Amino acid sequence: MNQLRSRRHADTDELLTLVDRVRRDVTHRLDPHRRTLLGQFLTPASVAQFMAGMFTGRKADLRILDPGAGIGSLSAALVAALCKTPHPPRSISITAYEMDPMLSEHLQTVLDRCRQASEKAGIRFEARVIEEDFLEAGVDSLAGGLFTRKTNEQFDYAILNPPYRKISTESHERKLLRRVGLETTNLYTGFLGVTARLLAPGGEMVAITPRSFCNGPYFEPFRRFFLRDMRFRRVHVFEARDQAFADDDVLQENVVFWAQRVTRPDLRVSVSCSVGPDGSGMRIRRIRHDELVRPDDPHAFIHIVPDSDGEAVRQRVAKLGASLTDLDLTVSTGRVVDFRAKDLLRSSPGENSVPLIHPCHMQRGVVEWPNGQTRKPNALALGPRSDDLLVPAGHYVLVKRFSAKEEPRRVVAAVFDPAVVPSEQVAFENHLNYFHLHGRGLPATVAKGLTAFLNSTLVDVYFRQFSGHTQVNATDLRSLRYPVKEKLVALGRRVGKHLRTQADLDKLVEEIVLDA
Numbered sequence: 001m002n003q004l005r006s007r008r009h010a011d012t013d014e015l016l017t018l019v020d021r022v023r024r025d026v027t028h029r030l031d032p033h034r035r036t037l038l039g040q041f042l043t044p045a046s047v048a049q050f051m052a053g054m055f056t057g058r059k060a061d062l063r064i065l066d067p068g069a070g071i072g073s074l075s076a077a078l079v080a081a082l083c084k085t086p087h088p089p090r091s092i093s094i095t096a097y098e099m100d101p102m103l104s105e106h107l108q109t110v111l112d113r114c115r116q117a118s119e120k121a122g123i124r125f126e127a128r129v130i131e132e133d134f135l136e137a138g139v140d141s142l143a144g145g146l147f148t149r150k151t152n153e154q155f156d157y158a159i160l161n162p163p164y165r166k167i168s169t170e171s172h173e174r175k176l177l178r179r180v181g182l183e184t185t186n187l188y189t190g191f192l193g194v195t196a197r198l199l200a201p202g203g204e205m206v207a208i209t210p211r212s213f214c215n216g217p218y219f220e221p222f223r224r225f226f227l228r229d230m231r232f233r234r235v236h237v238f239e240a241r242d243q244a245f246a247d248d249d250v251l252q253e254n255v256v257f258w259a260q261r262v263t264r265p266d267l268r269v270s271v272s273c274s275v276g277p278d279g280s281g282m283r284i285r286r287i288r289h290d291e292l293v294r295p296d297d298p299h300a301f302i303h304i305v306p307d308s309d310g311e312a313v314r315q316r317v318a319k320l321g322a323s324l325t326d327l328d329l330t331v332s333t334g335r336v337v338d339f340r341a342k343d344l345l346r347s348s349p350g351e352n353s354v355p356l357i358h359p360c361h362m363q364r365g366v367v368e369w370p371n372g373q374t375r376k377p378n379a380l381a382l383g384p385r386s387d388d389l390l391v392p393a394g395h396y397v398l399v400k401r402f403s404a405k406e407e408p409r410r411v412v413a414a415v416f417d418p419a420v421v422p423s424e425q426v427a428f429e430n431h432l433n434y435f436h437l438h439g440r441g442l443p444a445t446v447a448k449g450l451t452a453f454l455n456s457t458l459v460d461v462y463f464r465q466f467s468g469h470t471q472v473n474a475t476d477l478r479s480l481r482y483p484v485k486e487k488l489v490a491l492g493r494r495v496g497k498h499l500r501t502q503a504d505l506d507k508l509v510e511e512i513v514l515d516a
Contacts, residue, residue, distance in 0.1 A: 012080035015117050019076045019110055020045035026071055026106060042070045043161045047208060047256075048077035050277040054206045054234060054258040055081070055157060060090040065155040065198060067134040067162065067191055069096035070103050072110035074159045075127075079114040083121040091124035095155070097134035104131050135187075138194040139176045154200035160207045162191035182225045189213050189222040196230050199261040205230070211237070211253045214302035217475040223293075223300040226259075231289055234258040234270040235304050238277070255304065265289065273306035283307045299479055303465050310465055316514060317462045320481035327485055329442070329450075331435050331477045333401070334428035335389045336380060344386050345377035353379040354390060355421050358429045359400045362414035365451055365495075367398065369421045380427040390425040391434075393418040394441015397450045399433045401472055410463050411472055413454035415447050433474050446485065449492030453483060456509040457502065483513045 023042045043051075051074065062082070066075045075094050082088055094111065098104040111127040118125035130137065141153055165187040167173040173190055177183070182193040188209050195205060213219040236256045269292050272284035283306050293302055305311050324331065336356060338345065346353050349370060358376045361369045370378035380386055396416040403410055416426065416434075418441070428434050435442065435450060442450070453459065463476070483491070491512045500508070 012083050012117055015076055015113050016045050016049065016080055018113060019048075019071065019073050022071050022106055022110065023073055026103065041161065041164070043073040043208065044277075045073065045077065046277040048073045049081070050236075050279070051159060051206045051208060051256055052077040052081040054256070055159075055204055057156060057202075057204055058087070059156055062089050062092050062157055063155045063200075064092065064094045065158040065160075065195065066094060066096040067138070067158070067160050067195055069098045069107055069129075070161070071106040072096060072114070074161060076110050076114055078157070078159050079118060079125075083117055083123065088121055088123050092118055092126075094125075094127040095130065095153075096127065097130050097132060097137065099131055099133055101131065104129055135173055135176050135190055135194060138198060139179050142194065142197050143179050153198065154203065155198055156200055156203050158195045158199060158203070158205040158207075160191060160195060160205070162188040162207065162209060164188045164210060183221040184225075185218045186212075189219060189226075193222060193225050196226055196259075196261065201261055203261045204233075204258065205260070206256070206258045208254055208256045211255045211304075214255070214304065215299070215476060216471070216473050217299070220299050223302065227293060227300060229261055229263060230259045231262050231264065231267050232257055232259050232269050232292055232302075233267065234272065235292065235302075236271075237273040237304055237306060239273055239275050239281070271304055271306045285311070297479075299475065301479065305465050310461065313458060313461045314465060316458065317481050320513070321484040321487075322482045324478055324480075324482065327446075327482060327488075329435055329437060330439075331399075331433050331474045333474050334430045334432040334434060335391075336427050337430045338377075341380065341386070341389065344381045344383070344389075346379040346381055347377050349379040352382045354382060354386075354425045354427055355423050356380040356427045356429060357398065357416065357421075357432065359402075359412075359431050362398060362400065362412065365414050365455060367414050367416045367421060376429075386427070389427050391428070391436065392440055393422075393424050393426060394436075395444045395447035396426075396428075396441055397435040397447050397454070398428065399435075399454060399472055399477060401431050401433055403472075409455075409460050411454055411459050413451045415451045417444075417447075433472065433477060435477075443489075445489045445492035447492065448495045449488035449490070450482070452491050452495045452505060453488065453509060453513060455505060457506050458509060458514075487513050 026042065064078065069075060075096055079092065082092060096107060096111065098107050108129050111129065114127065115125045166185060167187055173187060177190050180194065180197060182190065184190055184193065192207060199205060213222060234257065238254060267289045268286050269289050270284055270286055272282060274280055274282040285306055293300055303314065305314055349355065355369050356377055356379050357367055357369060360374045360376055361367050361371050380389065395418065398414050398416055400412045403412060491508060494508055494512065
């Protein structure tokens with residue numbers, strides 16, 4: 001028996017070595033422009049094996065879906081894992097979609113090798129390669145189209161590394177997805193949504209995707225669509241951005257998740273993280289599903305907190321006493337979009353112009369304007385076309401909407417002080433969010449206190465729990481809990497003109513905001 005198992009392991013190891021060698025070769029030969037167009041990033045063997053190890057079902061006859069299969073790295077890893085298990089399935093049937101002819105040729109070769117490994121392990125094996133657009137075929141199947149090849153086809157397992165590409169409102173893909181009730185802005189969530197609907201009851205899905213679907217307004221319709229029938233069973237984050245797709249220089253923060261087509265509310269979820277797919281430095285927590293996605297959250301954010309320190313931060317933020325509504329404050333996105341107001345932009349302030357504030361004007365918690373070191377325009381010309389782009393002078397709290405990947409902080413805030421930038425009106429550029437009081441400025445101490453709170457390590461750590469990208473949306477800021485007004489005022493009174501060191505700032509927030 002041990003000899004048989006050793007031979008089986010050797011066969012599957014040989015299969016995975018072959019597949020990864022093919023992946024590296026094909027990656028170097030793919031046209032970069034076409035890769036970007038199709039969102040192609042082939043899955044390394046280490047990641048594929050990590051993903052394949054998440055499945056737990058024990059069905060005798062497995063129907064497996066691999067949408068956007070590439071050269072078959074994920075299918076091969078799953079077959080290898082199934083062959084190695086002490087109780088392998090009786091049969092494996094794989095349906096693999098790949099519309100790139102060059103990749104599908106390699107895919108067929110890999111699946112032939114999967115057949116050999118399966119048969120040596122005593123498993124009946126069949127596979128079909130479908131050289132069609134998965135979204136087109138999947139939506140047609142779900143919608144029962146006139147020319148559907150096989151309606152109501154369902155799968156027990158789905159394993160996928162979906163293509164990542166934005167899709168515009170009037171694109172063919174968006175129109176396709178609307179046929180099954182899904183509105184989404186990216187191809188990868190389209191693949192996830194259609195795949196979820198093609199699973200049989202109790203069916204399992206393992207996917208590696210960008211983390212961006214976990215929060216933000218653009219992905220809220222997808223989250224609601226997905227969670228209608230699916231529950232997460234495990235969510236894993238790689239701490240090092242450059243580990244999952246090291247060969248491709250992909251720095252998008254990724255998650256690997258295992259989800260199941262069930263609607264039970266009492267499920268437990270494993271939330272884990274490691275440096276890379278080899279599992280080094282693995283940390284893991286078991287939580288209730290309603291701690292991952294809170295039932296009372298109007299935006300259905302997904303909170304990935306893989307350690308007890310992060311959970312302590314989540315609980316501290318949850319105990320804060322106010323929402324933005326309670327504070328009677330609003331957060332909006334800056335109104336000036338450069339390319340739409342090109343003729344109004346001025347490099348330097350002058351007559352008949354007002355200050356135009358960009359993220360580059362934010363320095364150590366305050367707005368310093370004008371900035372002679374930047375190429376960004378410092379002013380906006382006055383006139384009928386600019387009237388709707390302006391806000392009256394006052395204290396505002398500005399937050400960068402985007403930060404560079406290498407920046408240590410995600411949430412970066414600054415006070416706009418009308419005494420420092422004197423003008424009756426001001427314009428905020430579209431890469432900024434701004435807090436206001438019914439369209440006007442805030443009390444000075446509230447503005448300073450709010451800026452200090454937003455720049456705290458507490459907020460930054462909390463924000464990273466549900467946001468895997470570098471964008472801070474106004475919706476994200478609306479969803480936060482805040483200190484009550486009295487504590488914001490007390491904090492504002494203690495903050496000087498410029499923010500203190502991070503340690504001093506965090507100590508102030510600890511003393512004044514978190515003293516309860």
